[in-house]
């Protein structure tokens with residue numbers, strides 16, 4: 001059997017949820033969109049079901065998958081509906097829609113609801129991607145409140161730069177939001193992972209934790225409060241010793257400088273490992289850090305073996321405890337979110 005496996009430590013997921021909920025205060029949505037950032041949404045949701053105040057997903061299809069697999073917690077649709085016909089299923093499956101556009105608002109107000117719906121009304125406080133402009137916000141809020149169709153309106157917004165503490169943008173968005181909701185009663189939700197870690201003033205009634213729940217520090221600082229959930233591991237299935245000045249791999253992009261022991265491991269870009277990860281990207285072989293050498297292939301990659309004690313069948317961690325997923329992402333010019341979401345073909349092993 002091909003040895004590549006993604007170990008998903010569900011106890012770390014639960015600990016991270018509790019840590020983040022305690023830090024944020026109030027209630028916390030566990031964001032499990034995109035198959036729980038590549039970790040497996042149904043398994044992760046079940047592992048959190050007795051703890052989580054609710055889950056957040058990107059779309060109706062993701063929410064229905066959770067409902068059909070027995071998840072009863074509240075589920076928020078972070079982008080709301082993509083067409084107004086979806087409100088039928090939102091009602092049927094008792095989901096909470098975000099309303100971020102005028103057409104979503106009109107569709108919701110026109111829908112014949114079987115039960116009052118809890119709506120999360122999104123403000124564009126400066127990210128300029130989605131949401132009502134601050135000067136239109138109160139009108140949308142009031143229209144919902146007066147419709148007789150809603151069981152509450154949560155005032156929400158999203159930050160563009162919460163993982164960049166120096167920019168001042170988050171403070172600006174906070175000020176814009178607070179000014180525009182003055183006099184509007186009800187719950188609020190602002191913080192994603194980075195904001196709940198770094199901006200106490202963004203902690204409101206509801207947090208929305210994604211990346212930190214999976215143990216990746218949005219500030220790339222190995223925050224000891226959160227624990228990596230995924231460990232991507234494989235093993236060495238071939239080895240060779242190369243003389244100095246020999247090329248390795250596609251494009252002959254790497255040349256040995258000295259006599260080098262090279263291990264061939266079962267993991268490549270078709271498994272989601274980023275092809276752009278450069279020579280030098282860390283791996284851990286039997287717990288000792290080493291490095292990728294040469295280009296990443298589709299199904300394989302080559303690593304430097306530290307010494308004669310590391311050879312055939314040695315365990316290689318691509319990321320997890322000894323190598324942080326942020327290191328791999330940075331080496332490939334991307335972010336942990338993308339790297340984690342891309343994992344596929346590996347055997348997923350869930351550890352309670």
Ligand SMILES: *Cc1c(COP(=O)(O)O)cnc(C)c1O
Nearest residue numbers: 031078158192193208209210211
């Ligand atoms: C994905 C998402 C989150 C979670 O963000 P993280 O940075 O992963 O914590 C929060 N809010 C919204 C609106 C999102 O789309």
